[in-house]
Amino acid sequence: MLTNSKFPASPNSKENLNGVIIGKNAKIGANSTILPGVKIGPNALIGAGAVVTQDVEEGMIMIGNPAKAHRKSGY
Numbered sequence: 381m382l383t384n385s386k387f388p389a390s391p392n393s394k395e396n397l398n399g400v401i402i403g404k405n406a407k408i409g410a411n412s413t414i415l416p417g418v419k420i421g422p423n424a425l426i427g428a429g430a431v432v433t434q435d436v437e438e439g440m441i442m443i444g445n446p447a448k449a450h451r452k453s454g455y
Contacts, residue, residue: 381414383414384399385416386417399416400418402420403419403420403421403423403438406421406436407424407426409430410428411429412426412427412428412430412432415433418433419435419436422438424439425440425442426442427442427443430444430445430447431445432447433447436449439452
């Protein structure tokens with residue numbers, strides 16, 4: 381799930397939309413949630429069910445809720 385509104389119930393939420401940026405060859409696991417404004421670096425891997433609340437470095441594997449860096453991938 382990609383989200384674009386940090387506070388969707390806010391009366392002015394449409395004026396503050398902020399999308400997600402996904403780098404080339406990044407892989408996103410099933411049922412993961414990526415919060416607004418987060419940048420996923422190239423070749424990163426987001427584990428299934430992860431909740432990504434901050435930017436992800438290139439080639440990093442992120443897992444958990446909230447997602448934490450597991451290790452750099454071998455790519």
